[in-house]
Amino acid sequence: MRSFHLEIRISPRPGLLNPEGNAVQHALESLGYDSVKDVRVGKTFYVQLSAADEDAARTLAEDMSRRLLANPVTEDFRIEVSELAEVPA
Amino acid sequence: MRSFHLEIRISPRPGLLNPEGNAVQHALESLGYDSVKDVRVGKTFYVQLSAADEDAARTLAEDMSRRLLANPVTEDFRIEVSELAEVPA
Numbered sequence: 001m002r003s004f005h006l007e008i009r010i011s012p013r014p015g016l017l018n019p020e021g022n023a024v025q026h027a028l029e030s031l032g033y034d035s036v037k038d039v040r041v042g043k044t045f046y047v048q049l050s051a052a053d054e055d056a057a058r059t060l061a062e063d064m065s066r067r068l069l070a071n072p073v074t075e076d077f078r079i080e081v082s083e084l085a086e087v088p089a
Numbered sequence: 090m091r092s093f094h095l096e097i098r099i100s101p102r103p104g105l106l107n108p109e110g111n112a113v114q115h116a117l118e119s120l121g122y123d124s125v126k127d128v129r130v131g132k133t134f135y136v137q138l139s140a141a142d143e144d145a146a147r148t149l150a151e152d153m154s155r156r157l158l159a160n161p162v163t164e165d166f167r168i169e170v171s172e173l174a175e176v177p178a
Contacts, residue, residue: 044132
C-alpha cells in the first residue's frame with residue numbers, strides 16, 4: 001500500500017443562499033472593508049490515506065465526498081491527490 | 090478600480106489539537122473507510138472585491154485574514170489573487 005495526501009475542496013454552489021458568507025461580508029464591512037462585493041465560504045478536508053495506487057485513492061476520495069463530506073444538493077467538490085514520499089526507516 | 094477574485098485558504102497548524110478532523114475521521118471509519126490515517130479541516134473564503142491593482146488586493150486580503158478570517162495562533166493562511174475580466178456592457 002502507498003500513502004496519499006488528498007485535498008478535498010468543498011465549495012457552495014453559486015446562486016444558493018449564502019448565510020455564512022453574508023455574515024463574514026458584514027463583519028468585514030464593519031471593520032471598514034467596504035470594497036468587498038461578495039464572500040462565499042467553503043471547506044477543505046486534508047486527508048491522508050493508504051491505497052494501492054493514485055486511481056484507487058481518488059476513487060475513495062470521490063466516494064467519501066459523495067457519502068459524507070459534501071452535501072450533493074448545495075455543494076460542489078474538487079479533489080487533488082498527491083503521493084507521500086516513503087520515509088526510509 | 091478593478092475587480093479581483095481572492096481565494097483565502099485557512100488551514101489548521103500541524104501539531105495542534107484537531108477535534109473537527111478527528112470527528113470526521115471517526116465518521117469515515119464508521120462508514121468503512123479504515124485506510125484513512127489523518128483528517129484535518131480548513132476553510133476557504135472566496136472573496137470578490139475591487140482594488141486599484143493586484144498588489145492592493147493582496148494587501149487587503151492579508152489584512153482581512155490577520156484581523157478577522159484566520160486565528161493567528163492556531164491557523165495559517167494562503168492567498169491566491171486573480172483578476173476578473175471586465176464584461177463589456
